Every structure is written in structure tokens, then in C-alpha cells.
Amino acid sequence: MDLQLGSKTALVTGSSKGIGEAIAMTLAREGATVVVHGRDERQAGRVVDAVVASGGRAHAVLGDLTDEGSVERLVEEAQRHAGIIDILVNNAGGSGEKNSWAETEAAGWAGTYDRNVLAAVRVSTRILPGMRKAGWGRVINISSGAATMPPTTGPDYSAAKAAMNALTASMAKAVAADGVTVNTISPGTIRSARLESGFRAAAAARGIAQQDAPWDDIQRAVLPLFAAVPLGRVGKLAELADAVTFLASPLAGYITGINLRVDGGFSCIP
Numbered sequence: 001m002d003l004q005l006g007s008k009t010a011l012v013t014g015s016s017k018g019i020g021e022a023i024a025m026t027l028a029r030e031g032a033t034v035v036v037h038g039r040d041e042r043q044a045g046r047v048v049d050a051v052v053a054s055g056g057r058a059h060a061v062l063g064d065l066t067d068e069g070s071v072e073r074l075v076e077e078a079q080r081h082a083g084i085i086d087i088l089v090n091n092a093g094g095s096g097e098k099n100s101w102a103e104t105e106a107a108g109w110a111g112t113y114d115r116n117v118l119a120a121v122r123v124s125t126r127i128l129p130g131m132r133k134a135g136w137g138r139v140i141n142i143s144s145g146a147a148t149m150p151p152t153t154g155p156d157y158s159a160a161k162a163a164m165n166a167l168t169a170s171m172a173k174a175v176a177a178d179g180v181t182v183n184t185i186s187p188g189t190i191r192s193a194r195l196e197s198g199f200r201a202a203a204a205a206r207g208i209a210q211q212d213a214p215w216d217d218i219q220r221a222v223l224p225l226f227a228a229v230p231l232g233r234v235g236k237l238a239e240l241a242d243a244v245t246f247l248a249s250p251l252a253g254y255i256t257g258i259n260l261r262v263d264g265g266f267s268c269i270p
Helices: 018-029 041-053 068-082 106-134 155-178 193-206 215-226 237-247
Strands: 009-012 033-038 057-062 087-090 137-142 180-187 259-262
Touching: 009 018, 009 068, 018 033, 018 041, 018 057, 018 087, 018 237, 033 041, 033 068, 041 057, 057 068, 068 106, 087 106, 106 137, 106 155, 106 180, 137 155, 137 237, 155 180, 180 237, 193 215, 237 259
Parallel strands: 009 033, 009 087, 033 057, 087 137, 137 180, 180 259
Antiparallel strands: none
């Protein structure tokens, strides 16, 4: 299927590794020019090199999304290198330490909100005017299953991602008439390097599998400890990136304001 992304430019925040990297690589493979964002020059450059080596087009921008001046500079640089940004993927953020309610202080709540919600706001408010003027744009916010099914730990993260979902719904209504769609993707248990490391450590600590066992054995033993996923396996980065890329494409022009859960059926809600 041709996703018609050959003339589009995408900025993916937090794309120097993990989920963001997979999204950037997939968008580039579908023909979009990709602006890779991170805070580490070497890591961002590595992703750009990988895109170019695969025949794609990419540029790197660096910056701290919790700092207004830094965001202003990186957006200007992205537009200078790649032109008008047609697609914005607000992926940067993160849970940090998943502390309990007793351990999570007010400052921690504020910091988590800043690097997840306000980071997306800072970038979006600078990119949206160009999209609205052009009469076309895509904003995809990366949330989490924790927003609608929060665990007992990491309450600050769950609350921040719930705010991200509400932000999406409000923004979608505000810009729909200008040809801009805004959607959320909520990943479930996705196999990133960090998740695999955690699963392997959990398997060894509980004595249910060797830490260096084949991945299929690890996920079979450990996944039920964390989530009752109907599909019975961890999701792949490519499966998440493909969903983002479809929503970023012209083919998804009548889809806006949704929260697409990519979680193997964990949060089946009618």
C-alpha cells in the first residue's frame, strides 16, 4: 500500500532511540523526510545515518523540550533544514522511576508533567500554525496504556499520559476545520531494549528462566507477571511504528481525536 508520504516532512521528538527511532525509520522508509530529535548528538546522528544508508532523507536536531528557548531553536533548525513540518510525532517523555504513592513527591509530579505534556505543548504550538496555514497536517501524540488503566506505581506518569489524551481530544477539535488531524497512540507492552532488559532481569531474579535464554522463553515466562495480554506476547516496535505511520498518512484523513491502543488486546474497551 502506498501511504503517499513521499512529499511529507516529519519531526519525531525523542527519536534517537527506542520507539521514536522505530517511528522515524518507518516514516523514512515510506518516503517522508524525517527530522530526528534527541539530546545526544551521537545517538541522533546514528539514526540519521541509518535512514540515509537505507535510501531515506533525514536531519538531526538537538534540544531539551523542557526549555522554551531550546524548543524555539530546534524547531527553527528543523524548518530550516527540512522546510514546513507536515507531521509531528510527540514521542519524547518517559516515566522515569516508577515510584509508589508514598515516594512520589509533588516535584516529581511536576517534572513528569513537564517532560511529557508540556514538552508536547511547546513543540505543537510552534508547529501547528504552519500546518493550519497549509491546510494539512498530522499530529500524533504517544501516550500509554497507563493513562486509562493506571497501575499502583508511577501515578505521576499515568496522570501525565491521561492529560496527553485529553490534550489530543481538545487539539483535534480545535484544528479539524483547518485540515489537521490529531490522534493519540497508546502502546502496551512493546519490546524495546529497556523492556527486554527488565524482563530478563525479572526472569533471573525469580528463577523462572535464565537471563540469557531465548526471547520467546523469556516473554512466555515473564509477561504474565506484568500484563494479561490476550495475544500472549509482547508487541514489536515495527507494529507500533506502522500504526503511527498510517495515522500520519493522507489515507487517515477522516480519523481524528482517537486514542488507538496498540496493546495486544490488553485494554479491550467497546
